Amino acid sequence: LISELAKRKRTRVYLVGGVVRDLILGFPNYDLDLVVEGDAIEFASFVAQKLEAKLVTYQPFGTASLFVGERKRRIDFASARQEFYAYPGAPPQVEHSNLRRDLFRRDFTINAMAISIYPDDWGELFDFFGGFKDLQKKLIRVLHPLSFVEDPARAIRAVRFEKKYGFQIEPFTMSLLKQTVREGLLAKIKPDRLKEEIQLILRLPGFYSYLQRLYQLDMFPYLFPGCVWKSDYDILYPRLERLIQEEASTERLDFFLLKMTPLLSDIQFDSLEAFVERLHLSKRFYSQVKTYLGRRTVLERILQEKTSPPSRVFEVCSEIPLEFLYFTLAKFHDQDLARERIRNYLTKWRFVKPELTGSDLKQLGIPQGPIYAKILRELQKARIDNLVYSREEEIALAIK
Numbered sequence: 001l002i003s004e005l006a007k008r009k010r011t012r013v014y015l016v017g018g019v020v021r022d023l024i025l026g027f028p029n030y031d032l033d034l035v036v037e038g039d040a041i042e043f044a045s046f047v048a049q050k051l052e053a054k055l056v057t058y059q060p061f062g063t064a065s066l067f068v069g070e071r072k073r074r075i076d077f078a079s080a081r082q083e084f085y086a087y088p089g090a091p092p093q094v095e096h097s098n099l100r101r102d103l104f105r106r107d108f109t110i111n112a113m114a115i116s117i118y119p120d121d122w123g124e125l126f127d128f129f130g131g132f133k134d135l136q137k138k139l140i141r142v143l144h145p146l147s148f149v150e151d152p153a154r155a156i157r158a159v160r161f162e163k164k165y166g167f168q169i170e171p172f173t174m175s176l177l178k179q180t181v182r183e184g185l186l187a188k189i190k191p192d193r194l195k196e197e198i199q200l201i202l203r204l205p206g207f208y209s210y211l212q213r214l215y216q217l218d219m220f221p222y223l224f225p226g227c228v229w230k231s232d233y234d235i236l237y238p239r240l241e242r243l244i245q246e247e248a249s250t251e252r253l254d255f256f257l258l259k260m261t262p263l264l265s266d267i268q269f270d271s272l273e274a275f276v277e278r279l280h281l282s283k284r285f286y287s288q289v290k291t292y293l294g295r296r297t298v299l300e301r302i303l304q305e306k307t308s309p310p311s312r313v314f315e316v317c318s319e320i321p322l323e324f325l326y327f328t329l330a331k332f333h334d335q336d337l338a339r340e341r342i343r344n345y346l347t348k349w350r351f352v353k354p355e356l357t358g359s360d361l362k363q364l365g366i367p368q369g370p371i372y373a374k375i376l377r378e379l380q381k382a383r384i385d386n387l388v389y390s391r392e393e394e395i396a397l398a399i400k
């Protein structure tokens with residue numbers, strides 16, 4: 001349909017970037033990026049009208065996004081800048097020079113191909129820089145030596161594509177990447193941008209192997225200040241990933257924090273602030289890690305001590321952010337007692353409720369105040385320890 005509309009407007013439109021790469025590789029990719037030889041906003045508005053789709057424009061960038069259909073699938077439109085106009089019948093290099101220029105400013109050859117969706121040459125692949133050959137050779141290659149200088153976040157992208165597709169970073173590109181890291185250019189990546197790139201990695205299966213690779217390439221100081229990769233993560237991380245898939249997926253958790261817990265459990269406290277600032281994380285994130293680091297010794301002692309009553313385990317667990325409890329579950333995978341206790345907390349104890357409620361306490365003539373929360377908590381603990389079984393027993397305890 002967009003193709004027909006392009007014909008009506010006599011505007012050449014191409015599918016570009018990651019979706020072309022994934023189409024050729026046979027990977028799913030639902031991000032449609034289109035490049036328009038002309039005014040992208042004008043064309044997108046025209047398409048929006050015809051498709052009755054929601055349109056968002058970004059005037060300063062000359063780009064627009066459409067949200068189409070029930071599932072609001074996103075289609076991005078960008079302009080290939082028209083610095084001079086191709087005339088009909090011009091040789092192909094001239095005719096497609098705007099497209100070529102647009103593709104040349106991209107990160108890697110495999111991401112710098114376009115497929116025309118204009119009816120006259122529908123489906124034709126435009127590959128000016130050998131992207132197709134690099135896809136076949138499984139190589140990640142920059143288009144020009146300044147690629148990482150233009151956007152140092154591309155170093156992280158290179159690692160993502162390398163691992164995700166099982167490709168290799170071509171030797172010259174690798175030497176440029178290493179130089180970029182050595183020269184400290186990664187420090188220039190803005191926190192929000194950095195967080196986005198890391199999030200893209202954290203969503204992938206085996207996300208930890210990407211983190212390990214970033215460490216191996218000496219990027220950690222610029223991405224995760226105060227963190228290093230430790231050999232026990234090789235065992236811990238796959239366990240954590242399994243837990244996330246099998247047990248934690250239905251919880252309301254901060255998955256960024258959860259997936260970072262191994263690194264953060266070993267961070268020097270002095271570096272925590274720098275870490276949070278580098279990735280523009282929230283105050284809440286900071287205080288959750290701080291709480292864990294402060295309470296970890298007590299938590300681990302109580303989990304392992306044979307004599308700890310369930311209510312004591314409950315108490316200490318309830319102080320720890322859930323993300324770190326899942327981490328501790330992975331860490332204590334081989335310790336039956338501690339593991340069972342965390343499981344009990346996660347699946348049972350935290351949901352135990354006393355029968356009595358605030359209004360019951362009021363009826364018992366107990367004066368209102370913060371004491372209510374305290375009593376209800378004591379009742380909950382007594383239930384967890386199986387010290388009370390009935391409403392009557394709860395009343396007796398509450399009065400006491």
Ligand code: CTP
Pocket residue numbers: 016017018019029031033105106107108111112151153154157200
């Ligand atoms: N791009 C670039 N430099 C960047 C980021 C993006 O040149 N630092 C270009 C690439 O051509 C890329 C396209 O913009 O293909 C779209 O970027 P994005 O949607 O972030 O990535 P994809 O390549 O689509 O990959 P994925 O969907 O796996 O993130």
